[in-house]
Amino acid sequence: xxxxxxxxxxxxxxxxxxxxxxxxxxxxxxxxxxxxxxxxxxxxxxxxxxxxxxxxxxxxxxxxxxxxxxxxxxxxxxxxxxxxxxxxxxxxxxxxxxxxxxxxxxxxxxxxxxxxxxxxxxxxxxxxxxxxxxxxxxxxxxxxxxxxxxxxxxxxxxxxxxxxxxxxxxxxxxxxxxxxxxxxxxxxxxxxxxxxxxxxxxxxxxxxxxxxxxxxxxxxxxxxxxxxxxxxxxxxxxxxxxxxxxxxxxxxxxxxxxxxxxxxxxxxxxxxxxxxxxxxxxxxxxxxxxxxx
Ligand SMILES: [Zn+2]
Numbered sequence: 001x002x003x004x005x006x007x008x009x010x011x012x013x014x015x016x017x018x019x020x021x022x023x024x025x026x027x028x029x030x031x032x033x034x035x036x037x038x039x040x041x042x043x044x045x046x047x048x049x050x051x052x053x054x055x056x057x058x059x060x061x062x063x064x065x066x067x068x069x070x071x072x073x074x075x076x077x078x079x080x081x082x083x084x085x086x087x088x089x090x091x092x093x094x095x096x097x098x099x100x101x102x103x104x105x106x107x108x109x110x111x112x113x114x115x116x117x118x119x120x121x122x123x124x125x126x127x128x129x130x131x132x133x134x135x136x137x138x139x140x141x142x143x144x145x146x147x148x149x150x151x152x153x154x155x156x157x158x159x160x161x162x163x164x165x166x167x168x169x170x171x172x173x174x175x176x177x178x179x180x181x182x183x184x185x186x187x188x189x190x191x192x193x194x195x196x197x198x199x200x201x202x203x204x205x206x207x208x209x210x211x212x213x214x215x216x217x218x219x220x221x222x223x224x225x226x227x228x229x230x231x232x233x234x235x236x237x238x239x240x241x242x243x244x245x246x247x248x249x250x251x252x253x254x255x256x257x258x259x260x261x262x263x264x265x266x267x268x269x270x271x272x273x274x275x276x277x278x279x280x281x282x283x284x285x286x287x288x289x290x291x292x293x
Contacts, residue, residue: 004273004288006262009062009191009212010065012099013272016057016072016117019084020050026227026234036227039285043269044177044226051225052269058218059099062211063189065107068134069207069218070266077168081160085116092121093133106134111141112190112197112220113168113204114149115160118266119169121154130172139173140180140188142196144203146170197222199245200238215255215261222248225267226285229253229276262288 002013023033023045033040045051058069074078074093079086096103100247111119122139123130132139147153149166173179184196188207197206201219207218215230221238222245232249239245256263256276274287 004244004262006209007191007214009060009209009211009216011264012059012061012101012192012215014059014072014092014099016055016090016095016228017088018047018052018054018269019104020048021053023049023051025236026225027236028227028231028234032227032231038048040227041230043268043287053224053267054104054269055267056271056272057096057121058264059096059101059106059167059202060209060218062191062209065189066101066105067108067110067111067188067192068137070112071109072135073117074123076118076125077120079109079161081163084118085120085241090128091202093124100239103134104136105138106233108116108188109139110194110205110207110218111120111139111145112206112218114141114145114162114165114170114199114268115201116165116169117220118220119165122169123172130168132173132176132178132232138180139178140182140186140194141170141173142203142205143181144196144198145185145201145205146174146179146181146203148202197247197248199241199248204248215259217252217256217261217263219252219263219265221266222252223263224267226268226274226287229256229285230283257283 004011016269057071060067073085073088075088121133124133183214191211193208198204209216210226232246235242257278262273271288274285277284277286
């Protein structure tokens with residue numbers, strides 16, 4: 001689903017790429033896979049044992065503002081320790097423009113966290129220098145997250161897979177004076193609030209959209225696959241703090257169910273978003289249907 005509404009908010013999707021990865025990365029038991037095969041196959045688990053991880057950004061038009069959530073990897077980034085994102089050359093910006101939004105029209109960019117695939121297009125390389133892609137935007141990034149990845153601070157914990165991200169995608173924004181470094185709970189606009197949802201990274205945030213009676217959650221990487229909505233204890237070994245991830249997932253899951261919220265993660269394959277329903281104690285993932293767009 002490339003376009004849908006939540007109350008008065010319009011949401012548009014821009015895809016950077018899609019990669020097939022082994023489903024066994026989630027550590028689901030054979031019994032768990034068998035019990036969920038009815039809805040997992042084939043959309044969420046192919047017969048080859050793989051799943052599609054999509055890298056995508058969300059554009060939210062709400063409160064008379066254009067807000068970009070998680071601007072993907074970027075072209076030409078040197079990420080030798082994370083081969084699937086190394087030296088990309090995708091028409092992301094052309095696809096972005098095809099949504100009817102030019103980079104100059106963007107009022108705000110929000111990075112749920114500062115992994116390579118969530119802040120890369122913060123900047124573009126121009127004349128040998130990384131400069132802001134969205135020159136008129138304020139860029140919202142969590143204080144915990146900015147401090148986590150600032151290699152200049154004492155105690156910095158280097159992760160090769162995220163090498164150069166701070167230098168290329170964050171520092172130029174700070175230096176341009178376009179950054180809004182925010183606390184654990186922050187109103188991006190009247191309808192969109194950022195809240196700490198940590199664990200995947202130490203300052204990871206989720207965005208809660210409220211419009212009229214409707215709710216949506218941009219969940220970044222709190223969930224990579226819908227199996228984690230039903231089994232939040234699964235560990236795909238990409239988290240900085242796994243117990244915190246599980247606690248965050250359980251808290252978010254309670255909110256999704258109570259609010260009837262649309263869940264809009266960073267990496268779900270088509271239709272890219274959905275609901276978690278609970279009936280008589282049984283939970284079920286319900287992908288967003290085209291009639292709801
Ligand atoms: Zn990610």
